[in-house]
Amino acid sequence: MAILSRQAGEDVGAYIMGRRMFGPGTGEWDQEWTGWWGPNPPYHAPVFVLSHHPREPLTMEGGTTFTFVTDGIESALEQARKAAGNQKVVIAGGANAVRQYLGAGLIDELLLHIVPVTLGAGERLLEGVGGLKLDPVEVIASPTVTHVRYRLS
Template sequence: MSLVRVTNFAISLDGYGAGEPQSLEAPFGHAGMKLHEWRFATWQPGAPNGLDALFGRQYDVGFGAEIMGANKFGPPGWQDDPDWRGWWGEDPPFHTPTYVLTHRPRAAMEMEGGTTFHFLDASPTDALVVAKEAAGDLDVRIGGGASTVNAYVAADLVDHLHLAVVPIVLGRGTSLWQGLEALEDTFHIEAVTSPSGVTHLSLTRRSPSA
């Protein structure tokens, strides 16, 4: 049975998935790229083949579709630019049907490498129905940003989350945990810390009898 999963989603120690203000010049606001340096480091020649690399390689394994929020697809106001095609160039890294949640949908965009962006004005539940149909027997990834992951967790639609907790404090931004509480009652939580200082949290939905 296909699952709904979050992979390699980075947050600060105080739970922010991005800083502020976000813009074309600063996609993650005042956080810069600090939340993602652990992942970039694993791509360097001679980088250790350790925990960070192991988790990083799971980013796109087993997925047949992705759902992302409007703020992941582009900077504030991208809906006003008919030529905006996302941050990633003509060959985005998703390689699946990818559903962008926006109140201002536009025509689908077929990109290189198997990615097609579809723009939906839909609730998390309704968008998931569409994405699951596209994914078939494969899983659906909830790709972010933090408010989108938060909405899917709050709606009790996520089966597994992998979060990379980066040892920085942002103080402000987009919170992953806003309005959520007692997740330990719903998820079995495991943590392992890599030598980089990043703590990898795995939250797996508990079975009804657990």
């Protein structure tokens, strides 16, 4: 199982993210693209990027290495667990990756950050997943964002 959260705590040993969370577009990789975050991404741990297109691992400053996984979500989770050891594995997003892991029953906790902004477009996070039982564990509210932690059962 994995936890969905980019703020799951200091004991995160590896992350998994979807292709568009790492970079724009679909199709073959632009080999010059190294992510949205500059030379020192905020992860400081191994990150496994789900993709249909192979790419060599990309090592960045601060301990982040992006490994591109082309053989499915289960393989990415297995690799992330191995890399994390006794630490947590976090699904960092995007929506399609989250839906795949939720649909497969591979997430223990879901941390949603709710911001009162109308974006106008985007992907529905829980669309097509169905049958989820979300038990609220923690709610932290502020004027700009509400964080809700759910346990999936």
